[in-house]
Amino acid sequence: MADDYTTNTLSGWILESTTFFYQSNPRIAFIMSMGIAFLYYYLTSVAKKPEFYCKPGKFRQVLETMVPILNEKFYPTPWCFGTHSQTALSNFIRGLLPNIKYQRDLLETPDGGVLALDWLPSDLPQDAPIAFFMAGLTGHSQTEYIKSIIPSAAKHGCRVAVLNNRGRGGVDLKTPRTYCAVSHDDMDLALTHIKNRYPNSMIVACGISLGGVILGQYLCRSRENALCDAAILVSSVFNISEAVYSMELPGLNRLLNRHLAHTLWLTVEPHKDKFKEFQEKCDLEEVKKSTTIKEFDERFTSKMFGFQSVDHYYDEAKLINKIHNIKVPTLCFCAADDMFQPHNALPLQIPEENENLAFLVTARGGHIGFMEGVLPFPPFFSERLYEQYLLAMIHSIRDGVFKKIL
Numbered sequence: 258m259a260d261d262y263t264t265n266t267l268s269g270w271i272l273e274s275t276t277f278f279y280q281s282n283p284r285i286a287f288i289m290s291m292g293i294a295f296l297y298y299y300l301t302s303v304a305k306k307p308e309f310y311c312k313p314g315k316f317r318q319v320l321e322t323m324v325p326i327l328n329e330k331f332y333p334t335p336w337c338f339g340t341h342s343q344t345a346l347s348n349f350i351r352g353l354l355p356n357i358k359y360q361r362d363l364l365e366t367p368d369g370g371v372l373a374l375d376w377l378p379s380d381l382p383q384d385a386p387i388a389f390f391m392a393g394l395t396g397h398s399q400t401e402y403i404k405s406i407i408p409s410a411a412k413h414g415c416r417v418a419v420l421n422n423r424g425r426g427g428v429d430l431k432t433p434r435t436y437c438a439v440s441h442d443d444m445d446l447a448l449t450h451i452k453n454r455y456p457n458s459m460i461v462a463c464g465i466s467l468g469g470v471i472l473g474q475y476l477c478r479s480r481e482n483a484l485c486d487a488a489i490l491v492s493s494v495f496n497i498s499e500a501v502y503s504m505e506l507p508g509l510n511r512l513l514n515r516h517l518a519h520t521l522w523l524t525v526e527p528h529k530d531k532f533k534e535f536q537e538k539c540d541l542e543e544v545k546k547s548t549t550i551k552e553f554d555e556r557f558t559s560k561m562f563g564f565q566s567v568d569h570y571y572d573e574a575k576l577i578n579k580i581h582n583i584k585v586p587t588l589c590f591c592a593a594d595d596m597f598q599p600h601n602a603l604p605l606q607i608p609e610e611n612e613n614l615a616f617l618v619t620a621r622g623g624h625i626g627f628m629e630g631v632l633p634f635p636p637f638f639s640e641r642l643y644e645q646y647l648l649a650m651i652h653s654i655r656d657g658v659f660k661k662i663l
């Protein structure tokens with residue numbers, strides 16, 4: 258009778274058949290339970306809706322109605338969602354995209370340097386919106402994440418322009434000055450050039466990583482005179498001291514740091530002879546030996562730009578201290594697990610004070626990763642967000658929700 262009772266209830270039946278299955282196929286049962294545990298973990302702790310911070314107002318309303326991805330869960334690639342693996346693999350996959358053909362404008366700076374503005378060839382009307390891009394630390398117009406984000410702007414009738422820093426992207430270095438986190442003069446020059454050439458076009462600017470820091474510096478300094486109508490900063494660091502500290506943590510961060518320090522040296526090496534007159538101020542042999550970004554900045558960047566020390570440079574470069582000055586709609590997008598910027602270093606209280614700023618923070622994604630889906634291929638989450646944001650800004654600026662910069 259007792260047996261009949263247990264097998265007649267559903268839970269009794271499940272229990273009995275599971276026990277039977279487990280006893281007859283212990284290995285498969287083990288794999289299955291691991292799979293279920295993983296799935297549970299993935300669905301509860303990895304795939305999440307991004308955190309969104311924005312003060313109630315026009316900007317928030319536009320974002321909430323026209324950027325639906327805000328309310329989507331971000332599903333990082335289930336077999337590759339760690340911060341370093343997202344960063345590395347997304348970079349590799351984006352790198353598989355073919356190089357882009359540009360038309361290049363060379364811009365001379367007042368101090369004798371040269372920048373290159375790369376345009377995607379097009380026969381768009383004179384007043385087509387302009388999507389402006391700036392890459393990160395050692396980047397240029399053929400950098401992996403630039404190649405993957407540009408199609409999102411080009412396919413919606415935007416004229417695309419990418420700024421290459423001095424000495425990057427095949428640009429010659431004419432003077433012993435490269436660029437740093439506070440080189441917003443060069444960005445100012447590029448945007449002025451664009452505005453003169455296309456006075457009736459709106460400009461939506463996108464800065465990625467260090468490009469976003471420079472764009473942020475430009476926006477903070479130019480306030481209501483900024484020449485772009487809206488902006489987005491992707492994986493940009495707001496407190497450089499915090500980033501440098503985080504990158505010096507032992508393990509993969511330290512390893513990546515070493516790699517970046519070497520890459521930074523490689524950006525200087527081809528222009529070595531330009532720094533001859535600099536020799537007593539900065540010893541290039543020492544610069545070459547840098548094993549961290551901080552060492553490189555201490556021995557090279559801060560000296561080249563005349564800062565008293567590397568800490569002085571980092572203090573000047575902190576967006577966190579000036580971001581309240583931004584006057585055009587600006588979305589800051591990053592991942593909570595970005596190794597350059599721990600979640601607690603994000604100035605998430607700022608959107609409460611400045612209604613032009615919004616923060617969107619995904620739980621995973623690493624540094625410019627945001628790879629999604631089981632078989633990841635761009636557009637990734639970041640590219641899709643960019644596309645929706647760009648369209649939202651273009652339409653709301655056209656409709657007069659935000660003032661168009663003249």
Ligand SMILES: *[C@@H]1O[C@H](CO)[C@@H](O)[C@H](O)[C@H]1NC(C)=O
Pocket residue numbers: 496498499502577578
């Ligand atoms: C930036 O980070 C440094 C190092 O962690 C910290 O001491 C400083 O208070 C931070 N600055 C701000 C404005 O949060």
